[in-house]
Amino acid sequence: MYSSHSKVIKICIAALVLSSLLPGCSRFYLTIRPDTVAVPPVKYERKKSGNIRVALVKSAKRVGISSSREVKIYDMRTKKIIDRMRLTADTQVTLRDGRIMLAGKTLPAPRIRLVPAKNEYLSVRGKRYRGQIEVLINQESGGLLAVNYIPLEQYLFGVVPNEMISTWPEQALQAQAVAARTFALYKMSGCATKEYDLDASVNSQVYGGLDSEKESTSRAVLQTQGVVAMSNGKYIAAFYHSNCGGHTANVKDVWGSQLRYLAGSLCGFCDNGPHCRWEHQLTKQELETRLKKRKVIQHKIQRLELIGRDSGGRIQMIRIQHTAGHKDIKAAAFRMLIGPDIIRSTKFYVHSNGKNIIFKGKGWGHGVGLCQEGAYGMARSGYHYRDILRHYYPGVDIHKISIP
Numbered sequence: 564m565y566s567s568h569s570k571v572i573k574i575c576i577a578a579l580v581l582s583s584l585l586p587g588c589s590r591f592y593l594t595i596r597p598d599t600v601a602v603p604p605v606k607y608e609r610k611k612s613g614n615i616r617v618a619l620v621k622s623a624k625r626v627g628i629s630s631s632r633e634v635k636i637y638d639m640r641t642k643k644i645i646d647r648m649r650l651t652a653d654t655q656v657t658l659r660d661g662r663i664m665l666a667g668k669t670l671p672a673p674r675i676r677l678v679p680a681k682n683e684y685l686s687v688r689g690k691r692y693r694g695q696i697e698v699l700i701n702q703e704s705g706g707l708l709a710v711n712y713i714p715l716e717q718y719l720f721g722v723v724p725n726e727m728i729s730t731w732p733e734q735a736l737q738a739q740a741v742a743a744r745t746f747a748l749y750k751m752s753g754c755a756t757k758e759y760d761l762d763a764s765v766n767s768q769v770y771g772g773l774d775s776e777k778e779s780t781s782r783a784v785l786q787t788q789g790v791v792a793m794s795n796g797k798y799i800a801a802f803y804h805s806n807c808g809g810h811t812a813n814v815k816d817v818w819g820s821q822l823r824y825l826a827g828s829l830c831g832f833c834d835n836g837p838h839c840r841w842e843h844q845l846t847k848q849e850l851e852t853r854l855k856k857r858k859v860i861q862h863k864i865q866r867l868e869l870i871g872r873d874s875g876g877r878i879q880m881i882r883i884q885h886t887a888g889h890k891d892i893k894a895a896a897f898r899m900l901i902g903p904d905i906i907r908s909t910k911f912y913v914h915s916n917g918k919n920i921i922f923k924g925k926g927w928g929h930g931v932g933l934c935q936e937g938a939y940g941m942a943r944s945g946y947h948y949r950d951i952l953r954h955y956y957p958g959v960d961i962h963k964i965s966i967p
């Protein structure tokens with residue numbers, strides 16, 4: 564916390580010295596000040612239970628579920644207990660003729676809830692999870708869907724260590740905890756499917772359950788309990804990414820929608836991050852194969868032209884010149900087509916040495932919202948987690964909500 568004026572001055576001096584080493588950063592350092600304002604409370608908007616629904620398995624023929632003690636099995640149509648049993652390590656929930664079977668026994672319910680004893684946990688595919696597990700038939704795919712019902716704050720214990728390195732500074736971990744909490748509430752308040760709010764993968768937020776929890780990240784969740792970022796009274800779409808390469812992206816260029824707090828801004832703190840720079844080479848043949856496979860082009864590539872850069876240096880459009888003409892494709896779409904871990908960002912240059920096409924770029928991820936390696940840099944420079952959030956989501960309000 565920054566309660567003394569002298570500490571603020573020291574930080575600003577240090578920041579100004581640092582800014583001379585990082586071109587383009589001085590304006591930022593002069594405008595931001597460490598946070599000293601208490602977080603105002605608001606009323607929690609969501610329904611009473613407060614549980615988040617996380618899809619652990621979206622479509623499978625079988626799901627291994629185990630417990631160290633007896634669990635109650637509920638029929639979710641009647642909400643009555645239909646069985647009690649200990650699920651040994653080799654217990655499988657399977658599907659046969661459109662019906663759910665547990666440990667070889669056909670159940671009279673199309674949707675079951677497994678409830679462990681107090682202070683006990685269920686394992687799904689070998690990973691332990693807090694809360695309860697519901698198994699039902701996915702109406703879209705016909706496979707089994709396994710959903711973890713868990714209080715939001717406990718869910719975050721299993722997210723933050725998978726989204727940020729647990730040994731990072733406390734304020735960076737706290738900023739991540741608030742971003743993850745807000746993102747979850749944003750999904751719950753309008754983007755959820757009928758059966759679950761989000762999944763456990765990079766599509767939403769990586770959730771590894773109980774065994775992935777770390778003391779430092781759980782402490783960051785507890786220390787920011789109920790704190791969220793809001794804009795116009797709504798939870799913000801709190802996107803985050805590894806490294807922005809110096810300037811965050813405008814969400815409009817990446818996904819088309821316009822949001823004031825995701826319009827892109829100077830970062831100033833991630834230049835020393837391990838993922839600030841990248842390089843990848845592909846042969847022309849490899850690039851052609853990938854683009855042909857996705858039906859983007861059908862001819863031989865002659866060259867790539869990069870069209871339009873935004874103020875942060877991200878490419879807007881890529882023109883693929885080929886033997887029968889050209890094809891224009893949005894840079895964000897090109898990145899996903901070639902592979903987001905090959906073309907790590909849309910902030911890059913390209914050149915050819917004849918055989919190979921060499922991509923050289925900055926940043927890793929879509930670039931929208933909070934830059935994690937920037938958050939690390941800010942925390943190391945002495946900023947509070949609320950400063951970090953306001954820097955990457957400009958104009959948002961930080962509130963504390965009460966979660967049941």
Ligand SMILES: [Zn+2]
Nearest residue numbers: 830833934937
């Ligand atoms: Zn950054």
